[in-house]
Every structure is written in structure tokens, then in C-alpha cells.
Amino acid sequence: LPKNQLQTRKVQIGRVKTRSGTTLNFNVEDDSNRFAYIKGPSCCGFGCCTKCFRNKKDRSQIGMITKQFGGVIKEAVSDADTFRVTFPPTLPVTSKMILIAAVFLIDFIAFEDN
Secondary structure (H helix, E strand, O other), X not given: OOEEEEEEOOEEEEEEEEOOOOOOOEEEEEXXXXXXXXXXXXXXXXXXXXEEEEEOOOOOEEEEEEEEOOOHHHHHHOOOOEEEEXXXXXXXXXXXXXXXXXXXXXXXXXXXXX
């Protein structure tokens, strides 16, 4: 299953993994356990897409990844994507890093042709 591991100075601080049986749902884990999940798909037909980060414990929304529509010409002739990531300022820095890493995994799995 695809996954993205995030390390700093050879110390793993977290990982983002596809949940078994699907490639568009993800478990987000810090160094000790899963703290969030991302469920999909939530896409519209014009190239935009929103995925919510949900707290593992109470399922509350703790942030969002939004793939923004780049315009008809950009979407037709370019592979470049623009994402917006939002999360609460009180979230630990390592958790923010892991959620940003999730953007790259989602982009490679859902939006790249490779």
C-alpha cells in the first residue's frame, strides 16, 4: 500500500498510509499512533477537491486539504497543481508537518498520471 514517511535527522516523526482496501482514504500517524484520518473522495468535476482531516478520537474536523481549480487553460495544459492546507494554529508542529506530507501523497495518488 502507498505510504509517505516523514523523517528528520533520521528520526521518523510520522507517516501517512492508505487505509486497507482503498487508495483514497488515509491514516495519519505521529511517532506513537494514528491521530487523524483523511477520507475521500470529495471532488467536483472541475479539478477542485477537498479532503478533511478528522480527529481519530472524536471524529471532529481538525483541518482541510483543498486542491484549487487552476483555470481551464492551466488544467488543460499543465500538470501543476495548487493546494491549500488549513489546520488550527494550536496543532503541534510535527503534526502540521505530517499533514503537509499528506498533500504530496494525495497529489501523487489522485492527480498524477504516473
